[in-house]
Amino acid sequence: MIRALPWSGRIGLGLVVFWLAVALVGPWLAPHGVGDFVDMDVFSGLSARFPLGSDYLGRDVFSRLLYGARYTVLLGLGAALLASLMGTSLALFSAVNGGWIDEVVSRAMDTLTSIPSKVLALVLVAAFDSTLGLLLVICAITYAPGSFRIARALAMNLLQLDFVTAARARGEGKFYIALGEVLPNMVGPLLADLGLRCVFVVLLLSGLSFLGLGVQPPYADLGSLVRENISGLSDGAPAILAPALAIASLTVGANLLIDAIRTGGDR
């Protein structure tokens, strides 16, 4: 299966696997504690003791990166899963019921998609708060309508097919048709969409953290690491570039992988 991927897809797969591994075991590999002040100097460059330099308070950037990746990756995965779950279940509900229920749900989702995702997320952050749990829900609400649209289109096509008509003729209930007949046939496209949604969520979440509205201290995701070290930009400190490049390698890698899977390796 890996052999079928073009080289861009393999690079993407490698990056995604790498970041998943970092998210799972990263904290155990960290040479220093996440909040320990270990360097007398601030914004120091690369060295054997501090592989990615030190940050604005003299903490080890490498260790903070290993801890921060966990929040970025796991919040991204969690929010994308929640978004897909909400979008898909609403889509199935609305597609099998049809009629005015479908109209109302579709119109509501259309309304949410008409708000640019960052604007919606900012309004929700202002309305609620940005604790970790709420951020997860906010990102999920922001991207659920996109998932709804794709899942509903898939479900509507499947509902026209003969095996669904046969199930209806057998007298199966709506619940069974949705979960037993329609859902298993849309798993593939939904997984590709889930991957894309992960990329969007990671970008949104780290963008929010970068603005100071996402993950709040004492926790820090990769976006917060960029924000807290922004004063090192004029020195070109690795403390600001390393976390920014880390996020980009994750999102760009995931996007390359999804594109390679979608085009079926025909390039």
Add this chain to the structure above:
Amino acid sequence: MIALAKLIAARVASSVLTLVLVSLVIFAAASLLPGDAAQETLGQSATPAQIAALRHTMGLDVPAPVRYVRWLKGMAKGDPGQSLVANMPVRDIIAQRLPNSLMLAAMTALVAVPLALALGITGAIYQGRSIDRALNIATIGMVAMPEFLVATLGVLIFSVWLMWLPSIALVSDTSTWFDIVRSCALPVLCLTVVVVAQMARMTRAAVADQLGRPYVEMARLKGVSLRRIVLVHVMPNAIGPVVNAAALSLSYLMGGAIVVETIFNFPGLASLMVNAVTSRDMPLLQACAMIFCGAYLILILIADVVAIVANPRLRAQ
């Protein structure tokens, strides 16, 4: 012609309805705020009587639906209320910032659209060749690039290492055109990177679709040069999808501007909105969010109307 006008009118009406529904979402989200603005303004030490008095002057003691209708009427008249933090009309604050953001958006469009057209057409002409594949990989990568990485790299390269451009965008009434262009160069560059990839991909798809048609093959067999085929034969047919692509991609500006304006301290609407979130200035936030949603809906409306006008088959439906 009348059928076309009807179709466009229906599309515009649908956008207006969506905008009203969006306003409902934004108003509802802002009203969910635990505690209320009066409590927040006066602080913990305020007596209940003081709070009740302020609630009355702020109009918070009436039921939410009434407040919504009042707010919507105010928005429609161009008066979204009073800012809680700056203690001045939201309209005045926005009037200072909006022209700057519009200027930034216009400059970005001016750079990004021709660039995306060039990249997209190049990709389509050299379909499957190495330059097309390189453009494909590059644009996929750019789509997933966080805005703040683009911005920090831009600052690092152009203002720290090369020292060509300022890293903070100062715009004042006294600055000359050259100053404005110079201080906006980096923000425009970053926003261009944000929107150009998607635009180039959609342009490539539209042009590639036309290049595969029989009339192009006919022109080739006649011996028409590639340049002439693209400019004279293909572009008039692809213009609908291309304008559609440009309008849709420009809607990504809204999200990009929020990060880019903040990084460069650009005095625009998006950085104003971020400040409104930080200071929990709900009337200001609601007004900014509505302007962004309105602009977004207008861009998508333009994209749809162009698609309807450009495609005779859509008109018939």
